[in-house]
Amino acid sequence: MAMDEVERRLREAYDKDFHFEDGHVLGSMCSKPEDIAVKYQALFAEANLGNRGLYPGTAELEEELIADISGLMHLKGGWGQVVGGGTEANITAMWIARNLSGKKKILAPESAHFSMKKAADLLGMELLEVRLDDDYRMDVDDLRRRIDKDTAVIMAVAGSTELGAVDPIKEVGEIADDVFFHVDAAFGGMVLPFLEELEMWSEEWDFRVESVDSISTDMHKMGMATVPSGILLLRNREYVNLISVESPYLTSKRNIGLAGTRPSGAVAGAYAVIKTLGREGYRKIVRSCMENTRYLVEKMGEIGLEPVIKPVMNVAAFRTDRAEEIRREMDRLGWKISTLRNPKAIRIIAMPYVTKEVINDFTEALSDALKSL
Ligand code: 0PR
Numbered sequence: 491m492a493m494d495e496v497e498r499r500l501r502e503a504y505d506k507d508f509h510f511e512d513g514h515v516l517g518s519m520c521s522k523p524e525d526i527a528v529k530y531q532a533l534f535a536e537a538n539l540g541n542r543g544l545y546p547g548t549a550e551l552e553e554e555l556i557a558d559i560s561g562l563m564h565l566k567g568g569w570g571q572v573v574g575g576g577t578e579a580n581i582t583a584m585w586i587a588r589n590l591s592g593k594k595k596i597l598a599p600e601s602a603h604f605s606m607k608k609a610a611d612l613l614g615m616e617l618l619e620v621r622l623d624d625d626y627r628m629d630v631d632d633l634r635r636r637i638d639k640d641t642a643v644i645m646a647v648a649g650s651t652e653l654g655a656v657d658p659i660k661e662v663g664e665i666a667d668d669v670f671f672h673v674d675a676a677f678g679g680m681v682l683p684f685l686e687e688l689e690m691w692s693e694e695w696d697f698r699v700e701s702v703d704s705i706s707t708d709m710h711k712m713g714m715a716t717v718p719s720g721i722l723l724l725r726n727r728e729y730v731n732l733i734s735v736e737s738p739y740l741t742s743k744r745n746i747g748l749a750g751t752r753p754s755g756a757v758a759g760a761y762a763v764i765k766t767l768g769r770e771g772y773r774k775i776v777r778s779c780m781e782n783t784r785y786l787v788e789k790m791g792e793i794g795l796e797p798v799i800k801p802v803m804n805v806a807a808f809r810t811d812r813a814e815e816i817r818r819e820m821d822r823l824g825w826k827i828s829t830l831r832n833p834k835a836i837r838i839i840a841m842p843y844v845t846k847e848v849i850n851d852f853t854e855a856l857s858d859a860l861k862s863l
Contacts, residue, residue: 513844516826516838516839517826517837518841520717521709521714521716521841521842523714523715524714524762524766524767526759527714527763528716528759530758530762531758534548534755534757534759539572539752539757540752541740541741543740543741551761556723559707560723562769563697567725568725568727569726571747572721573706573721573748574720574753576603576674578722579676580706582722583670584672585748586724587643588613592642593642594614595640598646599619599646599657601628602619602650603647603651603676618636625799626650626655628657628658633665642670644669646662646672649675652805653807654802656693672704674706680772684769684773684777704723705722706722706723709756714842716755719757719760730746734746782804782844783806785846789853793853793856796808798835804840804841806837808837816836817829820859825856
C-alpha cells in the first residue's frame with residue numbers, strides 16, 4: 491500500500507476509537523499518559539529487557555524506577571520488575587507462591603480481579619473466594635475459617651476494580667504470617683501513598699505490614715504512564731529463583747519471569763513520568779481526582795443515585811436496578827460507563843480527564859436519560 495493510503499487507514503481506525511481527551515470515557519482505569527511518557531516510550535521502542543545485556547541503559551532506568559516505587563511502598567532491598575500489567579503481576583505472584591509452598595489453594599476476596607481466575611487455571615491451583623464484609627472488604631473472620639494446611643497463598647486487594655475498596659491488609663497480614671501474602675494494588679498502588687500524604691488514608695497496606703511478600707501496581711492506571719507498565723515487587727529477592735529459567739544463548743544466563751521479550755519502551759515512559767511529576771505532582775493529581783469524585787457523588791445524589799460505598803479512592807459505583815439499561819442508553823448517547831452485577835450499580839472512575847465539566851455534562855445527560863427510560 492502507498493504510504494498515504496496506509497496513514498489514511500490508520501487515522502480512520504484511530505478516529506473510530508474513544509479517546510480520553512474527548513471527555514466521554516468514564517469507565518476506564520487507564521491513564522491518559524503524560525506527553526513525556528509517550529515521547530520516551532517511542533524513543534525506546536526497540537529496547538527489550540528480555541535480553542538485558544544489549545540494553546544496559548534501559549536496565550538502569552528499570553532499576554531506578556523499581557527503587558523509587560519500592561521506596562513509595564516502604565520496601566528496602568527486595569526485587570522488582572516491570573511486567574505487562576496487573577494480570578501478569580498476579581499470575582507471577584501466584585506462580586512464586588505455588589513453587590515456594592508446593593501447595594495449591596489460593597484464598598482471595600470475592601472482589602479480586604478476574605485475572606486471579608486465569609492464574610489459578612494456568613497454574614493448576616484452586617481459587618477459593620473469601621466473603622466480603624458490609625464495606626466490601628475481605629471478611630477476616632471468613633478468611634480465618636478458610637485457611638488450612640493446603641493454603642499456598644492469601645491475596646488481598648488495595649483498590650478493588652469495582653469499588654476501589656481496600657482490604658484490611660494489616661489484619662489479613664496477621665493471619666497470613668506463615669503463608670505467602672500478595673497484595674494487588676494495580677489501581678490503588680499509585681493512589682494510596684498520596685492519599686496518606688494528604689491525610690485522607692491512614693491504614694498500613696504496603697510492605698510496612700511485615701507479612702506482605704509481594705505487591706503489584708500499574709503505572710498505566712493511576713501512574714500516568716503508557717500501556718503496558720505493570721510493576722511487581724517482591725520482599726525477598728531469593729524468590730526470583732522460583733520463576734527463572736536458563737537462557738544460555740542470551741546476554742544474561744537466566745531469564746526471570748513470565749515474559750521473554752519485554753515491552754521496555756514503557757520502562758522509559760514510566761521513568762520519565764515519575765521523575766517529572768514527583769510526589770508533589772502525584773499528590774496534586776490524586777487530590778483533584780478525589781475532589782472530583784466527591785463532586786460526582788454530590789451531582790449523582792441530586793438525580794437520586796447513591797453510592798454503594800463512600801468512595802475510598804476515585805472509583806464510585808451507584809446503586810440502581812436498571813444499571814444495564816442505563817449503561818446501554820448512555821452508550822447510545824456516546825458515554826462510556828461500566829456496571830457492577832452484585833450489587834447492581836453503574837460505575838465511574840474519576841480519572842484526571844473526568845473533570846468537573848465532564849461530570850456536569852454527564853449527569854445532565856444521565857438525568858435526561860433517566861426521565862425517558
Ligand atoms: N488487578 C486489579 C485490581 C485491576 O483492577 C486490574 C484491571 C487488574 C488487576 C488487571 O490489570 P491489567 O488489565 O493491567 O492486566 N482493572 C481494569 C478492569 O479489568 C482494567 C481496565 C482498564 C479495564 C481500562 C478497562 C479499561 O478501559 O476493569
